[in-house]
Amino acid sequence: MIGQTISHYRIVAKLGSGGMGVVYEAEDLKLGRRLALKFLPEELAGNPQALERLQREARAASSLNHPHICTIYDIENVNGRSFIAMELLQGRTLQHLLLKGRLKSQQALELAIQIADALEAANRRGIVHRDIKPANIFVDERWQVKLLDFGLAKLTQMAPVVEERTELQQPTIDVQLTSPGSTLGTVAYMSPEQALGEELDARTDLFSCGVVLHEMLTGRPAFPGRTAAAVFDAIIHRAPTPVTVLQPGLPAEVDRVLGKLLEKDRDLRYQSAAELRADLKRLKRDTTSDSGVRHDSAENPPIAGRHSRWVWPIAVMVGLMLIAAVGWLVHAIVGSSNQGVALRMVPFTSSAGDKRAPAFSPDGRQLAFSWDDEKNDGARIYVQLVGAGTPLRLTSGPGDDDSAAWSPDGRFVAFMRHSKNVTGYFTVPALGGPEHKIADAYTDVAYGSHLDWSLDGKALVVTDRVSPNDPRPSIILISLDNGQRRVVLSPKGPYLANATYSPDGKSIAFIEGAGFLSQELFVLRLATGETRPLTSDKAVIAGLAWTSDSNPLCFPPTALVCRVFGEFPWREASPSWPALAETALPLPLSPVRGIGLPSFLDM
The missing domain is CATH 3.30.200.20 (Phosphorylase Kinase; domain 1)
Incomplete structure (x- = not known):
């Protein structure tokens, strides 16, 4: 256009x-x-x-x-x-700003004051926004808020009279006016009454504002959950972790304001945005002492005083429990040695349709995968808990979506979309939400191109052309901020695939060769620029992965072993781990060492 x-x-x-x-x-x-x-x-x-x-x-x-x-x-x-x-705006959404982590307390409070000011104006006119979340809050170059997307707004007779309840007025539950991919993004910021499908008034926006403020101050969701049901349960029944526990440098008054904002009972919540705005202004003033010292944990010593007596014992206990649990799991599944292990296949899904390219979340508890569920609308990206839960659909658009890859913090999933009009790299929140296109793709591979994230979460690493006219692909970093491409390596061979960072961030493994049937595994040492081959078979390599201790593996598709390379300089280790099937495609490894999952047409 x-x-x-x-x-x-x-x-x-x-x-x-x-x-x-x-x-x-x-x-x-x-x-x-x-x-x-x-x-x-x-x-x-x-x-x-x-x-x-x-x-x-x-x-x-x-x-x-x-x-x-x-x-x-x-x-x-x-x-x-x-x-x-x-209006044409210059800046970023709050969702993009939070990709870099939490905001400083003064920044967060100033933005919250402006959000409350906008809500007060809307609520005074009897308008309830009903979809307050970081993606709908724009921050311009002067750090001024612009509230966006009144597409779910409801006009009431007078604020704060509750709205009449109709099916159309429950869009976040029944998705009457939202796309399938945006519903769960809203779920994380819902009020309890909204999650229960009850009548809504202006106080629902205040609860959502509190969820956003909590995330701005801590850099993490107020109500985390692996599934929609878990998020709903947390919103309705559980109090969020106090921000002074997560960020001990903040004053206790922050907890009081957020506690009142996030009351489950709206009668105990702030009753107007004007009341909230006044408390936020007072809090912002009081977070700067007379001497000008900021109460912000980024600039103050860590946990002290009243929290230190119980936070550290709990942290130690939790750490010991996690170590014991992981140790038991590794011993139970892998055993003390890889030799003689009798591996077995356990179905992960049993529903109809083709499923491809699974990817473990950083904590090993979820899988993202591409699923063509026979609804004739193409392959889509889904996430599902390992061992439980129902698949949650994240994407919806023209063509087919594949190559799911988790961000290092587990908050986003990157993927490729292949269609007649759109072939490109996208991201979507792991809990659901709006898709964001990062850049066009110029690869020749029609299906199954591999994606990976840089360790700082600021770029995608891909094997692609720099421009449509390039004769051959390179290993490229694509900035999530502006879509700019930076060439990391331009190999000599015409075939290039599966560029993947090592867990320690020191190397990138990739497959290079003369063609689809003649390939080798290579590793690039980023500190020196040295590239060295690990194989010399001139055979098909179906995929590669890294172990948790940064040793590369590759998977010949017709052999009954996957080849493991020991510590740098990566000489082939023996014995190799047995593969689970001759037809296995690229195999991702769980962050729990030794637990792998093969990718089949139906997992």
């Missing part, structure tokens, strides 16, 4: 896309100003629920004139394409 003129808007550039919208920068040819145009995705252009959500967003936000709410200029339909003309 870039370069096209729609109505009196000339499309200049694509800014981003998500499950419910594609946003472009455009020039208003009548007024000579730059703005943003938000279109429905092509696959939802004729969807009446999606169109209603877009219209709802325009109606709600355009009725508000506030410095912390994104301004809506117009909504139009041209040749069957509906779009919103809106």
